[in-house]
Amino acid sequence: MFPARYSSKAHRCIQALKIKQAELAVPQLYTTLHRRTCSSGTAPRITTHYTIHPRDKDPRWEGIEMERFADEADVVIVGGGPAGLSAAIRLKQLANEHEKELRVCLVEKASQIGAHTLSGACLEPSALTELFPDWKERGAPLNTPVTEDVFSILTEKHRIPVPMLPGLPMRNHGNYIVRLGNFVRWLGEQAEELGVELYPGYAASEVLFHEDGSVKGIATNDVGIAKDGSPKDIFERGMELHAKVTLFGEGCHGHLAKQLYKQFNLRENCEPQTYAIGLKELWTIDEKKWRPGRVEHSVGWPLNRNTYGGSFLYHLNEGEPLVALGFVIGLDYSNPYMSPFREFQRWKHHPFVAPTLEGGHRIAYGARALNEGGLQSIPKLTFPGGLLIGCSPGFMNVPKIKGTHTAMKSGMLAAEAIFSKITAENVDSETTGLHVPEYSDSLKSSWVWKELYSVRNIRPSFHNYFGLYGGMIYTGIFYWILRGKEPWTLKHCGLDANQLKPAKDCTPIDYPKPDGKISFDLLSSVALSGTNHEGDQPPHLTLKDDSVPVARNLGIYDGPEQRFCPAGVYEYVPLETGDGMRLQINAQNCVHCKTCDIKDPSQNINWVVPEGGGGPAYNGM
């Protein structure tokens, strides 16, 4: 899309200047120690998005043509990840088998399929083999079978090895280390070959409803709205895609799913979802250190025993000596001074990790939130006109740290459940949008449910005085020995956003400075994600109330968003008038991880989808 008003050379200059600025200046973290009185006057206007300031009351929008072009499909799928693509593929496979015509349209906010995909990942090929028994012949990029499985508990200087006995959830025998972005891209190619209409670069920004309240389809984002919310000359409305059934596969904490939960009360009988943030880097390393097929996981340092999290380091076998490594931290942490990004950077210096990276070169960076709620947090999955698939409702097996196989299976089951309904001659439906509760039933009787049931108590078992160690003991007894058959189901702690303690009750963490060889600063990392957005559009990180960040987030929690955002979107900067602070939102940096929407203690931030095509440009992450 059209770049900001600078030539490409100028863009590179600006990018370089931003990096230099970060290196030279002390980051603008504003601690309560240095705080002057915040001005109690009206907060400067931050949010201009039309979801907060409706356009029908806005005089700048008078007379603008708001009609949308509409098109009909049989099935519309939101999200081109493993779940969405598996559903699309399965639908087309069934259509070909039964010689029926089926129009399947898939919209994806990334500019190309796979560009917003980020995962470790060790793929369990079970669902893939069900979808494509001949995946090897088709060239699926599963090139690295796991050969070595190493688990450690780290202390500041040492490492305690933990044997990977058969039966433990973390064991990866039979699995493949994949670059999930490449795998998703391959799935996209398979889908296109089968006749699925893929539309990357177009984000679903609105759910459409029939008069009877059932889901009618989605509308893609409008384009050409200026940063202040007014229409530009090139303004154009999004397009409506109507369908008999709409599948929502937006991934962890999808923004449309958030609306649907409210609309159809889908979460009334389940626990709130609990999340973690995963940060990842790709490194080319010294060939001598390269051990293709080696999987390393660790827990412990640098996290304390009451913060859930750990690391992964996988040696890929794709021609060059490449490792994928990263760090996951549960978002139910309580210290507002914690910075997941900086924990990740300092973990890399551990004596067990640093030698692998010495002499290596970092080539990619990214971050994404992931689900940790398991079975307890799965909402109602179906509603008139739609279904939820994949990580959006959340089928991740937390101790295995795998969600791709279950996401794919959920997409396939959804396809099978809706196929007979949408191709039937006379559909007996109460609502215009089809309701397919059969999907929920088939999921509950599948291996997905069995798997999630057996690990349901592992994550909540960490909520005890001994934290990590209590959890590991619980896992050892109840999962490894008793296979998760205990009759009780432990609960989570509630919303992640409510877990933060006020800043005055916590100690700031003294993180080491990045050394520029193994650990790096935030802005140069963000540059590596390739993220970018059209600059002249309303910030898509919308605030329900513009005055809350300074009053509450900064006042009570010392502005945790400036620390948990892995892309440096949120900054507290001094007001130009000199008195007090304001929140600056650098929306262009956003990598669509959704952590802010999850962890904001005031739940004031609402992430909405920006113009399609924007966001990170991950390549095989």
Added chain:
Amino acid sequence: MSGRVLVGVKRVIDYAVKIRVRPDKTGVVTDGVKHSMNPFCEIAVEEAVKLKEKKLIKEVVAVSCGPQQAQETIRTALAMGADRGIHVEVTGKDYDTLGPLQVSKILAALAKKEDAQLVILGKQAIDDDCNQTGQMTAALLDWPQGTFASEVSMEGDKVKVVREIDGGLETVKINIPAVVTADLRLNTPRYATLPNIMKAKKKKIANVKPADLGVDLTSRLEVLRVDEPPQRQAGMKVETVDDLVGKLKETGHI
């Protein structure tokens, strides 16, 4: 006059992506990297479509040279309003050495074949920054050229082009047929919206081989090595002018 305008579009690595040099130093990594239409080519397409909307020309033909993926770039141009596309298939070694000389020969051949009255290109591509294709195309066709255009208007059988030059703005009037290259401030390209992408799937893209046009793709250039720019060294702060002179002498600069 045929009323046909040829627009060249190039598929380049997206400007926001961090470039990485291949380990064998023969080029940059392109596999799986996000690509998009060259920003100046977007401006060129927009200008052509605007001329068509003003009814000053009748047909916009989008051309791209490259492998299979170049078709995506042509589709974007079609979604912006071009009428049909021509994909000149260039793959493998030929694509690696494809440069302004070869592309301008192809465009010149196509301009003659399609009886184009105007060829609009972006002023340069953001991957090689050559700024040569437009000029070479005009020379091969022996047509006048209006480069670095910030304003284009048709006046009968001439084109008035306001050019951005170092000293300011220069206005030239050139005879049709002509070559124009688009600069940044020519226009703001429209978005390729989804309904238009869907319609673009029905528009035709013709497949042509360079040999069919009688073009020889051999390159006169050989890339010896590609390196990352050297890491910027830290500077030194000095207190007085004498110190500065001393340091310059020390490091052998004077």
